[in-house]
Amino acid sequence: MFATPAFRRTVLTTARFRTATNSKSTSNQTTATLYRPLLTPRFFTHTRKMGKEGVHNLQTKADWDSALEIKDTLVVLDCFATWCGPCKVIAPQVVKFSDNYPTARFYKLDVDEVPDVAQDLGIRAMPTFLLFKDGAKVAEVVGANPKALEAAIKAHVGEPAQ
Known part of the structure; x- marks a missing residue:
């Protein structure tokens, strides 16, 4: 096995x-x-650091509000669903981007776990990547397109760290 x-x-x-x-x-x-299989909360309820800088899971609207208050930093939000195949495919690339762009903050938002934030942001497809700077949305990438996502990050952060 x-x-x-x-x-x-x-x-x-x-x-x-x-x-x-x-x-x-x-x-x-x-x-x-x-027995009906149980969904153990340990898979979904903690912030797990992935990579050097990390991709952090958002669990509540308050978590999102505090992440959005970060000034002078690009905030990249990955809106995903656990059942979404393309979301699973691009997840390692997002971790790689978090390593390559240490000046940006990366967050993941499960649209099924925090539907109020997803509704406020107008998420209609997964994965959707939203980029915020100083609390304002500066870019949006819909779909599992790593080249477009990296281009959007480069446009607001600059070249990756070596």
């Missing part, structure tokens, strides 16, 4: 077979039912 041991433990402990006695029948027949 190619999954990590921690992932296997999670899968094995969240989806288990349960044998229950049918209380309505007089015989001791048992039926096997499958």
Whole structure:
């Protein structure tokens, strides 16, 4: 199996077979039912540092408001969904950009977890990258297009750090 041991433990402990006695029948027949898999909050609720500077997860509208208040810094917001294939494909590139452009701050926003922020920003497609400077939107890149995203970042930050 190619999954990590921690992932296997999670899968094995969240989806288990349960044998229950049918209380309505007089015989001791048992039926096997499958527990509904649990979504463990540890996968979605913490800010995880990825790369040198990091891509930070936004969990609430207050987190977004505090990120937007950063002055004289480019804020790159990756609006994604966990079920979105192109979002998963471009995620390593975003981490690479966070390493290459240390003067910019990178954030991820799960549109299903924080729908009020996604609605306020007018997100209609995933992935959508919004670039803000001094609290104002300066650029938008819709779709998993790393060249367009890097061009937008370069236009507002400059060349990448070596």
